[in-house]
Amino acid sequence: MRQTQVAHRSGLRDEQQRLYAPCRARCPVHIDVPGYLAAIGEGRFTDALEIVLERCPLPSVCGRVCLHPCEDGCRRCLLDDPIAIAQLKRAAADFGVYPRPEHPRLRPEKIAIVGSGPTGLTAAHDLANRGFQVTLYEEKPLLGGTMRYGIPNYRLPDYALDRDIDYILSAGIAVNTGIRVGRDVMLDELAASHRAVVITAGLQGSRALPIPGVDSPRVLTALPFLEASSRGEDVDLGNRVVVVGGGNVAMDVARTARRQGASDVHVVCLESSDEIPASPQEIHDADIEGITLHYSWGPRSISHEAGTCALNTVRCTSVFNAEKRFAPSFDESVAECFEADTIIFAIGQSADVGDLGIALTSRGAPQIDPLTLKTSIGNVYAAGDVVSGPTKIIDAIAAGHQVAATAYRDITCDTEPLRLLNEEIDTLGEVPDTMANKLETRRRIQMEHLEFFDAVKTFDEIEGGYTEYEAAREAQRCLSCTTGARLTREKCSLCLTCIRVCPHGAPILSTDGYVYFDAAACNACGACQSQCPSQAIVLEGHSEQEMSRRVERQLWAAEMDTALMFACSSTPIVPNLGGTPPRIITVTCLLRVSERTVLEALQNGATRVVFAGCVESTCRFLHARELVRQRSGHIEVLLSRIGMTNAFDFVEHKADDLDWHLR
Amino acid sequence: MIVVRQKPVDEICAFVTRHRRVLLVGCNTCAAVALAGGEKEVDLMAELLRLATSRKASFVEFSGTVLTRQCEPEFLEQLDSEGYDAILSMACGAGVALLASSVDVPVYPALDTLFIGAAQGLASWEAECSACGQCVLGRTAGICPITRCAKGILNGPCGGMSDGRCELGDRDCAWVLIFQRLEKFGRSEEFLEIAEPKDHSLRTRLVTWDAHEDGIR
Numbered sequence: 025m026r027q028t029q030v031a032h033r034s035g036l037r038d039e040q041q042r043l044y045a046p047c048r049a050r051c052p053v054h055i056d057v058p059g060y061l062a063a064i065g066e067g068r069f070t071d072a073l074e075i076v077l078e079r080c081p082l083p084s085v086c087g088r089v090c091l092h093p094c095e096d097g098c099r100r101c102l103l104d105d106p107i108a109i110a111q112l113k114r115a116a117a118d119f120g121v122y123p124r125p126e127h128p129r130l131r132p133e134k135i136a137i138v139g140s141g142p143t144g145l146t147a148a149h150d151l152a153n154r155g156f157q158v159t160l161y162e163e164k165p166l167l168g169g170t171m172r173y174g175i176p177n178y179r180l181p182d183y184a185l186d187r188d189i190d191y192i193l194s195a196g197i198a199v200n201t202g203i204r205v206g207r208d209v210m211l212d213e214l215a216a217s218h219r220a221v222v223i224t225a226g227l228q229g230s231r232a233l234p235i236p237g238v239d240s241p242r243v244l245t246a247l248p249f250l251e252a253s254s255r256g257e258d259v260d261l262g263n264r265v266v267v268v269g270g271g272n273v274a275m276d277v278a279r280t281a282r283r284q285g286a287s288d289v290h291v292v293c294l295e296s297s298d299e300i301p302a303s304p305q306e307i308h309d310a311d312i313e314g315i316t317l318h319y320s321w322g323p324r325s326i327s328h329e330a331g332t333c334a335l336n337t338v339r340c341t342s343v344f345n346a347e348k349r350f351a352p353s354f355d356e357s358v359a360e361c362f363e364a365d366t367i368i369f370a371i372g373q374s375a376d377v378g379d380l381g382i383a384l385t386s387r388g389a390p391q392i393d394p395l396t397l398k399t400s401i402g403n404v405y406a407a408g409d410v411v412s413g414p415t416k417i418i419d420a421i422a423a424g425h426q427v428a429a430t431a432y433r434d435i436t437c438d439t440e441p442l443r444l445l446n447e448e449i450d451t452l453g454e455v456p457d458t459m460a461n462k463l464e465t466r467r468r469i470q471m472e473h474l475e476f477f478d479a480v481k482t483f484d485e486i487e488g489g490y491t492e493y494e495a496a497r498e499a500q501r502c503l504s505c506t507t508g509a510r511l512t513r514e515k516c517s518l519c520l521t522c523i524r525v526c527p528h529g530a531p532i533l534s535t536d537g538y539v540y541f542d543a544a545a546c547n548a549c550g551a552c553q554s555q556c557p558s559q560a561i562v563l564e565g566h567s568e569q570e571m572s573r574r575v576e577r578q579l580w581a582a583e584m585d586t587a588l589m590f591a592c593s594s595t596p597i598v599p600n601l602g603g604t605p606p607r608i609i610t611v612t613c614l615l616r617v618s619e620r621t622v623l624e625a626l627q628n629g630a631t632r633v634v635f636a637g638c639v640e641s642t643c644r645f646l647h648a649r650e651l652v653r654q655r656s657g658h659i660e661v662l663l664s665r666i667g668m669t670n671a672f673d674f675v676e677h678k679a680d681d682l683d684w685h686l687r
Numbered sequence: 688m689i690v691v692r693q694k695p696v697d698e699i700c701a702f703v704t705r706h707r708r709v710l711l712v713g714c715n716t717c718a719a720v721a722l723a724g725g726e727k728e729v730d731l732m733a734e735l736l737r738l739a740t741s742r743k744a745s746f747v748e749f750s751g752t753v754l755t756r757q758c759e760p761e762f763l764e765q766l767d768s769e770g771y772d773a774i775l776s777m778a779c780g781a782g783v784a785l786l787a788s789s790v791d792v793p794v795y796p797a798l799d800t801l802f803i804g805a806a807q808g809l810a811s812w813e814a815e816c817s818a819c820g821q822c823v824l825g826r827t828a829g830i831c832p833i834t835r836c837a838k839g840i841l842n843g844p845c846g847g848m849s850d851g852r853c854e855l856g857d858r859d860c861a862w863v864l865i866f867q868r869l870e871k872f873g874r875s876e877e878f879l880e881i882a883e884p885k886d887h888s889l890r891t892r893l894v895t896w897d898a899h900e901d902g903i904r
Contacts, residue, residue: 515715515726517715517716517719517720517725518720519719519720519722519725520806521722521809521810524808524809525809555722555809556727557719557720557722557723557724557725557726557727557728558715558719558725558726558727558753559725559726559727559730618727618731619731620727620730620731620734623731623734623735623737623738624734626738627734627737627738627741662696662731662735665695665696665697666696666697666700666735666738666739666742667739667742668738668742
């Protein structure tokens with residue numbers, strides 16, 4: 025997927041090219057991040073969950089363990105902290121209600137999926153939702169693959185994984201667990217009885233180094249050890265454990281060993297501290313849990329003495345050669361010996377698909393045609409880590425979408441899903457200084473988590489997750505990139521009101537006499553949209569029709585004599601009106617509630633409409649409170665002219681009021 | 688541009704409540720720019736009238752549409768007023784008048800036409816021209832005494848000026864402003880020239896103007 029990083033004027037945009045916020049552009053599956061953050065910011069967790077599920081069928085998993093490439097692109101990075109995009113996805117999954125499956129018209133074609141990791145589950149989800157009869161084959165007793173047996177429970181507990189899997193299976197997917205394709209059932213049988221077979225077996229083989237002394241019961245490899253731990257087995261490691269490897273799996277192994285009772289855990293890796301592939305967060309967490317990292321040591325042999333062993337290493341002087349290939353060189357004169365009760369190798373995984381009977385590459389992975397994703401058997405596809413080597417979960421999900429769309433194309437000749445997946449996208453540049461100077465610093469809200477001295481005693485989940493209130497407040501830090509103003513030139517009367525109300529200079533009057541919007545300078549406050557006399561401006565992330573539907577839903581369930589309250593999501597406190605409790609609609613900003621929406625609500629049965637405004641310290645948007653006050657005044661005048669003096673009220677609270685709205 | 692303002696809605700209500708189906712027609716030129724007669728205001732007015740009439744238990748149906756300019760016959764041809772028994776025009780007086788002459792149902796104004804003015808910022812305009820038909824701005828340094836002076840006099844200031852302010856108290860004296868600007872450009876001696884009275888018949892008798900008749904085009 026090609027991306028171009030250009031500051032962008034939506035008016036000049038080629039309509040064929042999609043403009044995505046950087047977070048969305050960087051996400052391998054392009055989850056509509058600003059969309060679901062806006063929903064969470066208004067306390068609409070189920071809507072947020074539905075938006076995530078459009079692109080990612082594993083929100084509960086990704087909300088916990090995704091390495092969030094999105095957050096690196098967040099335009100808030102340079103201001104204070106990126107939005108906690110991944111953790112908010114978890115909030116959507118925690119508080120939202122998973123939708124019921126839609127059950128499309130069933131097609132006659134059967135598809136088998138071999139392996140139930142993220143790629144397999146995603147492919148199964150996509151294909152089942154397009155009507156195919158999908159069967160999942162899994163060697164292990166439970167679904168989930170690496171997510172269940174590789175990622176430790178303190179990062180991804182089983183209940184969180186099961187929530188996503190239950191949702192995926194609800195589309196009507198048959199499951200065959202405890203069956204290894206190639207042993208219990210042959211691949212060519214599957215290929216003959218199914219229209220397509222997709223191999224998403226992941227990386228099941230754990231490697232150890234071919235060094236003297238490695239064949240010993242005191243020497244383990246990563247995956248069997250992690251799997252035993254995740255099944256709840258006690259593994260006797262002794263006190264002192266040495267983990268060999270520098271990736272995220274090595275950190276998982278070390279931290280799991282700590283929880284298996286080892287009090288003295290060392291990680292020995294080939295790379296220097298600058299080159300280590302593990303994520304900084306994982307290294308930090310390992311460090312906090314008392315795990316010692318030893319950089320730039322290359323294992324040479326393992327020596328054994330009564331009951332203990334020792335890893336003999338020499339200094340690694342460089343890991344990569346001039347062509348950036350893996351070619352470590354060593355200084356044999358500098359040696360170090362790490363004594364241990366147990367040594368665990370976490371130096372990489374490999375594909376274990378030798379018994380399938382398909383052509384393999386030299387690395388042991390299925391040989392595929394990169395365009396068709398097909399293996400040496402005509403209707404057998406392969407995708408995910410088994411083909412690409414180790415990747416992030418979210419990359420594996422993207423691979424699942426890709427292989428599902430490819431198989432769908434081959435069966436139905438409909439290329440549309442595949443085309444959409446690979447469409448060219450465009451993203452925004454940095455926040456311009458004119459805008460950055462006016463934005464307040466708001467640091468990320470930190471999640472509750474177990475303290476390390478408690479955390480290392482159990483496999484309990486470390487992160488407690490946001491509360492609904494924290495999630496909403498964190499989501500409100502979002503700059504709403506690309507969800508802002510879009511101008512329909514044909515309707516514009518060139519009144520220039522947008523230019524006059526925008527606090528960030530996003531609308532630009534060009535020398536050709538038209539108004540353009542600089543999407544990079546718009547944070548979707550809605551000031552221009554709320555004032556445009558020709559209704560030529562809409563906000564990408566907001567629609568009047570949707571607002572009308574929300575009003576209708578609230579009033580439909582309302583009793584007689586009910587007030588309707590529009591509460592700004594930044595409102596610290598919802599005022600007590602006395603009498604029947606009002607129906608409350610929480611909105612990003614009251615500027616999104618037009619005069620017309622208020623009148624419509626009164627016409628449709630609300631006895632009274634109340635605006636509950638925010639306070640200066642919580643307001644997200646510059647000047648918005650002033651415009652809301654003007655609008656409220658205008659509504660009051662209009663209503664008093666038709667004799668409805670008490671039908672509208674605008675309540676603002678003092679700054680020292682308690683902050684409990686959305687709690 | 689022509690600056691307009693919405694009439695109080697009770698006044699508009701009085702026009703329309705005796706009808707059954709009323710069409711609101713906005714104007715996307717001056718009236719929209721003056722934030723009084725664009726699509727947004729048409730929608731809002733329709734909603735407000737619906738609310739007002741339904742409260743009085745009278746059943747009037749309101750729909751809205753917007754023309755690019757109501758003061759052009761070609762744009763009016765785009766209007767489909769079939770089935771309506773009244774029209775509420777949300778345009779300046781010119782728009783209301785032309786619309787009223789082109790349909791067979793009563794046309795009511797929803798706006799008051801204020802003046803020819805210039806924008807001062809967000810939702811704020813200043814009167815700059817009274818369409819007198821004999822522009823004097825050349826000798827008054829671009830400040831119109833007909834519009835900005837309370838008396839509209841051609842030789843000022845009058846005795847009511849004090850400290851640069853008009854005796855009405857709501858504005859600066861136009862003639863003081865004119866003097867200051869002439870002085871700034873070194874033209875203060877022009878201030879002493881007495882201006883001849885204007886031909887006010889141009890204002891009262893000039894009801895049409897045809898550029899072809901004048902031989903200009």
